[in-house]
Amino acid sequence: MSDAKFNVGYRILKYYFWHRYLFKKQVEKAKKNPSYQKLNSMLKEFEEEKPLLQQQYLENCIFTIFDLETTGFFPEIGDEIVSIGAIKMQGEQILEKKTFYEVINPLQTVSAETKKFTGLKRADFIKAKTLPVGLKEFLDFCKGTILVAHPASFDINFLQKRIGKWGLPSFDPEFIDSYALAKELLNEQECYLDDLVKKFQIAKRTRHHALNDAIMTAEIFQELIKLCKANKIETIKELHEVAGTGA
Template identity: 35%
Template sequence: MRMNQMIQFIKQLSGRVNSSMYASIQDQSNPQHISLLRQLQKEIKVKNSLDLSLKDLKVVVFDLETTGFYPQKGDTILSIGAVKVTGEKIEEDTFYSLVQSNAAVSPRVEELTGIKEEELRAAPPFSEVLTSFYQFIKGHTLVAHHAKHEQVFMQHATWSLMRANFDHRIIDTSFLMRIVDPVQKDFQLEECCIKCGIDVENRHHALGDAKMTAALWCYYLREIQALGFENLREVYERLAQM
């Protein structure tokens, strides 16, 4: 295993990330929201989900639409979408919100996401959205496709608003995919869904992508259990050997 992959697994096993590199302050900060966020952060206890049976594992699958890839260079979150999953069952409990912004949206981003500037100007401020999202996910393990993107933005957002680490474990769907199909090279969401017979709907909409990722997670959760894996610890142990 390459060193950067091993570091990623160690971070996953510890359930913590280091966000000391981020020091920028978001201009959207309501003192009441920040106070509640800090309280929610104190109450977060990363559960030991590593040994929980995969068929009983509760996760929140989420997706972010952003203006780019580098929050430390000024890119921001446009919307957050999420759906709860228990084992292989996608729940009806979902979360979606745009994030308030007065910045111009590039034509490419607007075309890709369908999000318009007037919608962002009327959306809730970021501190309010993040507070609501924290209340939705509680202490659940998070799942995302190409999770590094979501992880970096959540690290930056939490540190910017509260000067606190983002303490939720995030599992990348590709962790399961690498074990089930080690020769697969293309892990783009749309291509993976087509390969697995999952309908591609509302692409590049945060909730739409979250729902497709949830279906992908359930598909590979079934596959990984068919191979004899019973919990996340066994998944991480296998990945460490690859």
């Protein structure tokens, strides 16, 4: 058995025999806090505004381009969010002063490997916010906008799974997967963040820092919006049709 398979198997056992029970107790405690109740109410608003956002023209849209850094790839077995970074765009214009960055203190101890990967240190987590508080602030920041992530299939899914683990209402925002969109517009298979940073000659920032990755994604999305306009793709609905993501 490879080390990778052993580690995943070990983590699954650890989660089901220990962490999920500990996590359940911690969530029950968190439900008594006002921040949890506020987040509960806010999540319901995103689904309500979705139909209106889908009808907008690209040039009038306000986008929130965001990135998550996490402890791993498997929210179902306890991986958690450790930071959220975001920047806004209006149409194809990046709003450089409209940024968001928050370190999230997970319920489990953060591994040395995750700290090294993200550049986060113990001191960052000591002063960090809990997920209900940090996520509430992030949703305040992006309310009324269309979310964009690269790939959204990871970031949106991770948010949805972790929100579900906290016993909160489902999270169903309007979002765009810039990775899927790039693959269709460019007709290329290699459309990961580093590939497109190189292709569009975007200034490279330190990777796996949530805000840095969000800014680079915004600069990529800016180029994709220009390509959309050149191809007469003018609405969010049409963009979804091209990306094959469905509105």
